[in-house]
Amino acid sequence: MSSFAGRMKEYPNISLDRFDRENLHARAYFLSHCHKDHMKGLKGPLLKRKLKFSLTVKLYCSFVTKELLLSNPKYGFWEDHIVALELESPTQISLIDEASGEKEEVVVSLLPAGHCPGSVMFLVEGAQGTVLYTGDFRLAEGDASRIDLLHSGSRVKDIRSVYLDSTFYDPRYYQIPSREACLSGIRGLVQDWLSKSAYHVVWLNCKAAYGYEYLFTNLGEEFHTQIHVNSLDMFKKMPEILSHVTTERATQIHACRHPKDEEFMRGTRLPCGMWASDGTPLKIISIKPSTIWFGERTQKTNVIVRTGASSYRACFSFHSSYSEIRDFLSYLQPINIYPSVIPIGRTHADVTELSDGLFEQADLAPVRKRLMIQEIPLTNLPHPPVDLVHLPLTPISTADYLDCTESNDEEDEEDEEDSDLGKEEEEGERVEKKREGMEGSDSVSSPCWEEFFTTEILTDSQNNSQNSQPPTCSHTIPSIPISAGLGLNQADTMLIQSEDICQGDATIETGWKESASHTPQTEPVNLSESQMSSDFEVPSTPDSHPPGPDDLLVLYRSLAAGENVELTKLDTNRLIHQ
DNA sequence: GCGATCAGAT
């Protein structure tokens, strides 16, 4: 969850994704996407009052975000103060102090973020340099090179600071299967189940948040059915999504939700009931999108995990993985990086508490050892505070991954009463397939997920014509691969064994169904070589140029003091070359 | 009665 306070050092007159406290004084507001944790204060009475008396204060966001925001009446008072901007269209914005008339000019561009519909990053250019606020994002490796506005001619722009979605900027989340791989896994599971009979239905147990829509549209397309959801209101101007959802419950794919009693209806009931219209009981499996991550030095190619007789988890992430973030940062080479997210599972108190006893050699030794056998020179990426926080907690050692038990061992055994279902499902078991690692070139067609995530809405006078000319996918800039193609080792096999032990017979691992039989071109979405290959390549173990005890001490004192730690290149060099 | 904050839930 974002803990970004709302303002950037370079441009303190604007506020992004935070609207309370100091941000009440901002001259302009920016909303990167329509998730509640980025909307703090946005419906507050203080802000409401400020708007009433202001002629110049605006909220800038994408068209889709505007539409989603205004579909909630609580934000209706923003209507006359929202300026929707086109993607990748630099826009000059005057930041006017209404009291003094003082003025500052900035040029802001919205870049696709791939996090949820309408999500964008904000590129701000002005007298204090070029800075990038990423909001939340999921970009695949190499995507930065496809965003024109990050470049000036054939060069990457000089970026002073990146305000970073660091949700998974932690080696523990080194690799997350790509969107395409996750979608393929889900598609395969759904295919197996739905094909059994018309009474076999799938419940996608999605959280109450935007970001699953591409799942709906892709599955809807694939299975020629609409997805049952609670409400269509927010999508009424988004035909691309609207055409794939319905409030009619007579469909085989559901993503409906029930406010109260989700827990006891998992598996054998749908939130909307358990009987077909003719009285036949439905045969239901639930698929819960979750973020699965890869342990140190392991590689999971399975994206579906069975967690009960009729329940599954499917890998699904709204956020870029550690390696995707590193790729992004190594491409942009910003001077400063400001992580916006407190490490998952850690609170500020944790950080404070951890600053004792961190510097024992025993904790750092395994990291150093790994470093010595590191064969691949990695880029001079800074290690942000989040990394440092985790190093002592998850010391890297070669012995660790064998007992690696990820989250799945604690999955509840859900309704087992229907043993019939359980048996049937085992037929759906899938063999893992791997693709040998190869660095992809970006010369083939780009995936353009970004285009989906920023699907422009239909206004009365518009149609979708702009969708036919994706502006976001140029191929002129070669990507800089940072992961080394080490190829596969036995790690994933071992991991699967360990999981089997953990979970017993109830768990069936299913992997990506095909790989040889599908060519990327036959997929509903064109996949680039680089994206296909990156899913199955085993990246080298995350580097660690370990900071020395002195460096850690300085950083931890800052962290413990609650300071906003700024890691600059200077710091990085100190850390790396100490 | 509303907002802010926190604990606890999925």
Place this chain on the structure above:
DNA sequence: CACATCTGATCGC
């Protein structure tokens, strides 16, 4: 561990 909420309790205005 939890992606992003949602609900309910408590406190203060």
